[in-house]
Amino acid sequence: MDIKIFEGEKTPFYYYDRELLERTLDSIEACTAGTPMKVHYAIKANATPELLRIISARGLGADCVSGNEIDLAVECGFDPSKIYYAGVGKTDEEIVTGLRHGIGCFNIESIEEIDILSQLASKEGKKATVALRINPNIDAHTHEYITTGLKENKFGIDLSLVEEAVRKVKESDSLDLGGLHFHIGSQITISEPFRILCERINELKTKLRLNGTELRFFNVGGGLGIDYDHPDENPIPDFRAYFDTILSNIDLDENQEVHCELGRAIVGQCGSLISKVVLVKKGLEKSFIIVDAGMSDLIRPALYGAHHKIENISAGPDTPIKTYDVVGPICESSDVFGKDELLPETKRGELVAFRSAGAYGSAMASRYNMRDIPGYLIK
């Protein structure tokens, strides 16, 4: 990382590598051209408007989880017909926002929601396309907070209730059943859960067809992981393998599409949190690098026990290596970025980069301790 481009920036801030984002999108484009796969970007991963414009310019759809995200997606150039809206607790106001923008699909997460959406759509004089979000009861083998497709999770409609849900949607004059939606979790780095998901989808498709239900698309959700340990070796996820897993295992008819909603895999690697060393504190047992970024800027380590690769980007190449704990300034013991990190001998005023922070970094920033929301630089 050439730190000259960071001169004059107020730390901490997010740095987004525009070229890497473009190359990531190139790869998605190359891997999906001529296939029935349509890719949506999950805005919740990073809602920075400039990034959204880069992504929408490539023709991707948007996966939104709030009314504000829908407004922002439209503002940043996403085609409303490619905006899909998911969430277990959509408020009436948010649903109306979606209806008025004429979004492409509402992903319904409960039987109860069918009536609510049906009534609101009817009142607005609209016909809403819906997909039923099904909980496929699959273990995504990821962190318990980011696994979403197990029976005990709050998401989606239980497999046993699918037929009832289909019947209810069909009964409504203001709803049109477009497809089925799934999302089994996040930071999934093995193909097995996606393969099993496709099998579940095929079974459901067969079962519903027997009842005379034809579907236009299956949305497999997001969840493709990134390599947090080796951001330079693996800057772009293996989209080829991911799409191949889905496309070779799902049973599609002639005109059926398969959709996915990737967040982390699209923006994760292009972002780094850049922070300045406030001071280096020598303890009895170990030394602490105390940086000006904290869990209010990047909460993943504190929230999920996640680890972002840490680099001292100011140190020269021959600086001796030492062991440090790297911590933030916030009054919480969980405000720790790394323990026993091997880093070049570090001094006050140097810059540290937390890599692979483009997804669920700035998007989860808060003002805890009355701190500023971090700014950003796209170059």
Ligand SMILES: *Cc1c(COP(=O)(O)O)cnc(C)c1O
């Ligand atoms: C969060 C989320 C995604 C994106 O997940 P990633 O792991 O970032 O790809 C996709 N779909 C839904 C419904 C989500 O909630």
